[in-house]
């Protein structure tokens with residue numbers, strides 16, 4: 001019987017629970033002996049001309065190097081991060097030269113014998129600021145009132161319509177055929193990835209070889225960036241090692257200026273160097289996510305049919321174009337979500353502001369498409385006086401029509417959206433919830449009940465049409481197996497699930513599978529972990545390569561059995577090879593391996609992306625006296641195709657839902673009008689905890705995809721896609737009898753209380 005689908009506990013947790021994790025800052029490697037510590041000096045102003053005088057730091061106790069942009073004779077600008085696009089004009093300087101454009105931008109760097117000496121010397125660096133006008137608000141910045149990059153002359157960094165990735169936005173006549181039409185604006189606030197392990201990097205030159213340790217989601221991508229910057233000097237090659245990682249959530253994807261400067265610093269001071277950031281540095285300088293403002297229009301008929309939809313996206317790039325600026329490439333293809341809406345138009349623009357450059361954050365473009373669409377559907381339902389569940393049901397793409405190409409040209413693989421809605425409504429007891437809501441309204445209860453539904457479809461292993469990921473499978477001399485995927489598990493449990501995939505194919509116990517990742521000298525190729533791509537791409541490559549290894553082993557076994565290879569079968573249940581009909585005379589993996597023949601295979605096949613979907617239902621209680629919202633229930637159905645390991649999938653859903661709820665109720669990276677961060681630590685930033693969350697009800701559904709041999713879709717981000725709109729819809733629903741039609745997230749008590757006061761006086 002196959003191990004796939006079994007509730008196997010995470011193999012990696014044994015180590016974490018006994019000796020603990022070994023993060024980059026814990027690395028104990030002889031190549032880092034005698035390492036000096038790096039401290040960055042950061043801008044305290046959002047937009048200013050600067051003059052840096054670091055001379056007072058030179059010669060301070062323990063200080064071995066003091067550098068400003070003027071000293072750099074190595075790399076000065078961070079390379080572009082999204083190869084799909086032309087090299088952007090607004091790449092970030094590694095150290096600011098004459099202008100700073102956000103609080104937290106690096107202006108100078110100290111290398112010292114210990115971090116405390118580095119902190120003291122940093123105090124001695126003088127930065128003279130001549131303030132410039134700031135552009136913090138995204139919509140204002142889009143009007144070019146204050147231009148941030150003089151050499152470009154506009155804050156518009158990318159127009160996705162010009163790139164042919166959007167239809168463009170027409171005029172109001174677009175909705176002229178609609179009996180019912182309404183429009184709205186939805187703010188997607190900036191949220192921090194806030195991994196428990198902040199960023200950390202170390203670098204050493206081992207003769208002509210550059211070795212870098214980094215807390216990151218894709219060692220090979222980092223190696224590529226470092227080769228581009230240091231290839232001439234690193235004639236012995238570049239090795240990137242990623243030890244245990246305490247969360248990334250998308251923000252540790254591309255290397256940052258701090259990371260890529262370390263090799264240069266190491267060469268300058270002549271010893272290895274290490275860096276790790278404080279929580280405040282992390283909140284200032286690691287890119288946040290979301291940061292969209294959308295305008296939408298929706299139109300249809302009073303009987304609930306939606307015929308027209310418009311989505312106009314503005315995304316905040318922050319001061320330079322990093323991954324966040326490009327994420328509409330995932331928002332636009334998901335414009336119509338799970339619905340059959342024939343007339344659609346969309347547009348997207350990325351705009352620079354005097355804030356920290358934005359990055360990917362769990363969901364990266366798809367939660368944004370979903371929140372706007374699901375708010376629009378609820379507002380449409382309110383306008384025509386129809387139950388929001390019914391409006392969704394009437395407009396879903398039908399299960400029998402898959403595979404289906406949507407009106408924006410996205411090719412969905414498999415799905416049954418109505419099934420996910422029905423399962424959730426049943427599990428939640430929807431009719432009873434509505435009855436209870438009516439009762440509380442009639443009784444004038446202070447605590448009102450809100451019920452919110454969100455249906456979604458998202459894309460994993462995107463962007464379309466598809467991509468590939470490397471994996472190698474090899475048999476060890478003892479007859480066990482070793483797998484080397486090009487992805488990087490940083491909390492997702494790949495050691496367990498990928499071992500299950502290999503064990504299933506090789507007929508071995510998962511304890512016989514050795515898992516190797518995170519070292520470019522040990523794994524030949526790779527792209528990394530993001531976009532919930534790992535299982536469908538690297539997992540499938542493990543599956544394919546393991547199948548090839550079995551075929552090779554059959555040939556070797558045939559020699560041992562003195563039989564024709566066509567007559568030899570592999571029995572996966574026992575993990576042995578035998579001649580057809582003679583199972584008693586069998587050869588084991590150990591027998592085959594003992595011949596000394598190399599048994600190994602690699603796979604890196606391109607596979608189409610997949611489209612996981614689901615429905616979330618949130619129940620909230622709203623204290624109408626104080627505006628406090630409490631999430632009482634969250635019922636979620638998240639389809640991820642065939643499930644490899646339900647325990648891990650449930651864990652991924654829990655984590656994603658928690659972060660989705662956080663966006664709906666709590667978390668926001670905030671700036672004042674001058675661009676000063678207001679949330680630079682975990683006291684001011686309302687990071688979600690167990691105290692704010694109920695136990696979630698997870699409803700299973702498996703709709704295998706035809707797009708890869710395992711039938712799997714991604715699950716890593718689904719929770720974050722579905723939960724935010726479900727909770728947001730629940731809060732507005734709970735206040736709709738007061739005449740409230742829309743509220744922007746995060747729905748903290750003050751915002752909710754003010755909204756109630758505005759309508760009740």
Ligand code: MCN
Pocket residue numbers: 246247248249250361362363490491492493494497498529530531532533534535536539640641642643644645646648649652655712713714715716717
């Ligand atoms: N899985 C499964 N069956 C499926 C799909 C997935 O058993 N049908 C399992 C996988 O084998 C894997 C896990 O679920 O162990 C997640 O797989 P997948 O959906 O392929 O996603 P990735 O492994 O590519 O992870 C990326 C995704 C993203 S994009 C973010 S952001 C995110 C996330 O995963 N960041 C995380 N989950 C995180 N979890 C932790 N603990 N920390 C982060 O930083």
